[in-house]
Amino acid sequence: MLASQLQAQHHLSRFSLSDPRVNILAAGIFALVAVLLTQWPALMLLLGLALLFNVMAGTRWRSVIKRLLAFETFMLLLVLMLPFSMPGETWFRLFGLSATIEGASQALTILLRANAVVLALLALLAIREPVSLGYGAAALGFPAKLIHLFMMTVRYIQVLGDEFQRLRNAMKARAFEPASNWHTWRSYGWLMGMLLVRSMERAQRIVDAMRCRGFDGSLYLRSQLLWRKSDSLLLLGLSLLALVPLVWQQFLE
Incomplete structure (x- = not known):
C-alpha cells in the first residue's frame, strides 16, 4: 500500500513539479496536433497517448471518469444530431430524417479528437495548481x-x-x-x-x-519561474510523443 502511494507521488512529480510553462506548451502542441488529425487510426493513437499521459501523471481515474461523463453528456447531443445535419450518402432513416454516413464519420472524428484533448488537459493542466498556471501563462x-x-x-x-x-x-x-x-x-x-x-x-x-489596497491593474509574481534542463527534456519528450500520430497519418495517406 505504501509502495503504491510512493509510486503515485513519483509519477505525479513528473508533470506537477516541472515548470508550469512545460504543461501549457505541451497541452498547446497536443491540441494543435489533434486539430490536424483527420483519420480514425491516428486519432485513436492520439487518444491512447492521452491515456498514457494520465498514467504518467498519476491522475486518479475515478476523478477522470467523473469529468469525462460530464463532458460526454455535452458531446452526446452533437454525436446524435450531426449525422442528420450533414449531406451525403444515406445511412438510415428515422422519423423521416436521413442520417448520412459522412455525418456519422464526422461525429466520430470530433468525438475522438475532443476526448483526446480533454484527457490530455486533465493530465497536463488539471494536476497543476491554478495559481502556478497563471504564473506560467504570464x-x-x-x-x-x-x-x-x-x-x-x-x-x-x-x-x-x-x-x-x-x-x-x-x-x-x-x-x-x-x-x-x-x-x-x-x-x-x-x-x-x-x-x-x-x-x-x-x-x-x-x-x-x-x-x-493599492491595486493598479498590474500582476506581480511572488516568485520567479526557473526553467531547468529537465523541463526542456520533458517538453521535448511530450512533443515528440504528440507528433507520432501526425507522422503516422502522413504514412497512412
Missing part, C-alpha cells in the same frame, strides 16, 4: 487581462457556487419543486438573474477593496 506572455480574469475566476468560483447554493436552499425552503411547466422555468430564470445581480455586486465590492 511568463509566456499571455495578455495581462486574460491572466487576471483566470486568477479571479479560480479564486471566486467557489464563492459563486456557495451563493448559488444559498439561493437554491431558499427556493427549497419555500417548497419549490421543479417540474416541466412555466412556473419552473420562470423560477429558474429568476434564480439566474439573482445570481448575476449578486455576482456583479460582489465583484464591485472586490474591486473597491482591491483599489483601497
Whole structure:
C-alpha cells in the first residue's frame, strides 16, 4: 500500500513539479496536433497517448471518469444530431430524417479528437495548481487581462457556487419543486438573474477593496519561474510523443 502511494507521488512529480510553462506548451502542441488529425487510426493513437499521459501523471481515474461523463453528456447531443445535419450518402432513416454516413464519420472524428484533448488537459493542466498556471501563462506572455480574469475566476468560483447554493436552499425552503411547466422555468430564470445581480455586486465590492489596497491593474509574481534542463527534456519528450500520430497519418495517406 505504501509502495503504491510512493509510486503515485513519483509519477505525479513528473508533470506537477516541472515548470508550469512545460504543461501549457505541451497541452498547446497536443491540441494543435489533434486539430490536424483527420483519420480514425491516428486519432485513436492520439487518444491512447492521452491515456498514457494520465498514467504518467498519476491522475486518479475515478476523478477522470467523473469529468469525462460530464463532458460526454455535452458531446452526446452533437454525436446524435450531426449525422442528420450533414449531406451525403444515406445511412438510415428515422422519423423521416436521413442520417448520412459522412455525418456519422464526422461525429466520430470530433468525438475522438475532443476526448483526446480533454484527457490530455486533465493530465497536463488539471494536476497543476491554478495559481502556478497563471504564473506560467504570464511568463509566456499571455495578455495581462486574460491572466487576471483566470486568477479571479479560480479564486471566486467557489464563492459563486456557495451563493448559488444559498439561493437554491431558499427556493427549497419555500417548497419549490421543479417540474416541466412555466412556473419552473420562470423560477429558474429568476434564480439566474439573482445570481448575476449578486455576482456583479460582489465583484464591485472586490474591486473597491482591491483599489483601497493599492491595486493598479498590474500582476506581480511572488516568485520567479526557473526553467531547468529537465523541463526542456520533458517538453521535448511530450512533443515528440504528440507528433507520432501526425507522422503516422502522413504514412497512412
